[in-house]
Amino acid sequence: MGIPLMDIRAQYAPLREQLDAAIAAVLDSGRFILGPQVSGIEADVSTRLAGRPCVGVANGTDALVIALQALGVGPGDEVITTPYTFYATAEAVARLGATPVFADVEPVGACLDPALIEERITERTKAIIPVHIFGHPAPMTDILTTAAENGLQVIEDAAQAFGAADGEWAVGTMGDAATFSFFPTKNFPGIGDGGLVAARDADLAHRIRRLRFHGSDDKATFLEVGYNSRLDELQAAAIRVFLPEVDGWNDRRRQVAAWYREAGLGQHVTLPEERGGVHHIYHLYMVRHPERDRLRDLLVEDDVSAVVYYGIPMHLQPVFGHLGYAQGDMPVAEEWARTGLALPMHPNLTREQVDEVVAAVGRAVSRI
Ligand SMILES: *Cc1c(COP(=O)(O)O)cnc(C)c1O
Secondary structure: OOEOOOOHHHHHHHHHHHHHHHHHHHHHHOOOEOOHHHHHHHHHHHHHOOOOOEEEEOOHHHHHHHHHHHOOOOOOOEEEEOOOOOOHHHHHHHHOOOEEEEOOEOOOOOOEOHHHOHHHOOOOEEEEEOEOHHHOOOOHHHHHHHHHHHOOEEEEEOOOOOOOEEOOEEOOOOOOEEEEEOOOOOOOOOOOOOEEEEEOOHHHHHHHHHHHEOOEOOOOOEOOOOOEOOOEHHHHHHHHHHHHHHHHHHHHHHHHHHHHHHOOHHHOOEOOOOOOOEEOOOOOEEEEOOOHHHHHHHHHHOOEOOEOOOOOOHHHOHHHHHHOOOOOOOHHHHHHHHHEEEEOOOOOOOHHHHHHHHHHHHHHHHHO
C-alpha cells in the first residue's frame, strides 16, 4: 500500500455526488465560458478575501502574468522575488519582458526576506512578488512597508496558501494583487487547471478582466493585446463545491503537522516552523536533513513517499543563466534547496499513518 504524499481521490470521494450534480448542471445549462459559475466563484472567493474583487483565469501562471501586466509591469522593468519557489513565479516576470531580481529568503518560513529587498531596488524596479511558500505566509508587514517607501507594487503569489493568514490578515488581501491556482494538488484545488486574481480595487479588477478576454470590454472593440485566459464553467462549478471544504482541509493539515511534532519526528529531522502569529496551512510538509537525497531514497524503498521540491533554486536555473547569479549568492534558499524534503501531507492522513512515517524516518536516519 504505502503512504502517498497526497491523496486526491480520497479527498474528493465524500463530495462525489455534489461534484457530479454540479457538473451535470453545467452540461444542462449549455453555458461553458464566462457564465454564472465563474461569476459565482468570483463572488464567493471575494467574500473570503475582505470583499476584494476577484477574476477567474485559466491557471495560476496566467494569474501572475495578467496581474503583473495589469499593474503596468513590462519590458525593461525589474521585479524582486524569491529564488525558492515554483518556476512560474519568476517565469511570469520574464514572460512580460521584465527581469526577475532574486533576493534571498528568511530562515523560518523560507519566504522572501524583507531585510534583503531594499538593496535590490533600482530605478527600474516596479514590483515585489512574495510567495507564501508551502502555505506559510510571507512576512508581509515589512514587505509592504518597504514597497510603500519605494513606490512599488506588491503581488502575493498565494498559489499554495488559500486560507492562510498573518495575524488578522488573510493571505490574498494584503498586496495590490494576489494570485491563486486551482491545480488539483493545491490546498484549494479544482479538477483541472484554473486560477484567480484578487485585486486591490475595482479599476485593477476591470483591467484584469479585460486582459483575460483579448483586451476587450465588450467582445467587439479591442483595446490592448491580452490573452484568452478564462476559468471555465465546469471548473468553476467544481471549485465551488470545494470552497466550503477548504478550511476543514486546512485544519486537518495543521492537525497532521501537530501529530508529526508530537510523534517525535523532530528527533530525526528539522521540522517546519511557524513565524509567531501566522496561520500556516501546510500545503506541503517540508522537513530538512543534511543527507536529504539518501533519506528520500530510503523512505521510498520503505514505501513512504518523499519528494524534493525546488531542488534547484531559481537564480541557478539554466533559463536565468544570463542574469549572472552564482552558487553561494542566496545561501538560505540554497540550503533549503539542498536539504528540504516533502513528507506525506493531506487532509485524509491518519494518526497511524503519521506514526508509520515517523518510524520510517527514524529507521532511515539511523542507516545514514
Ligand atoms: C502552482 C504554482 C503556480 C502556478 O500555478 P498553475 O496553476 O500551475 O499555473 C505559481 N506559483 C506557485 C508558488 C505555485 O505553487
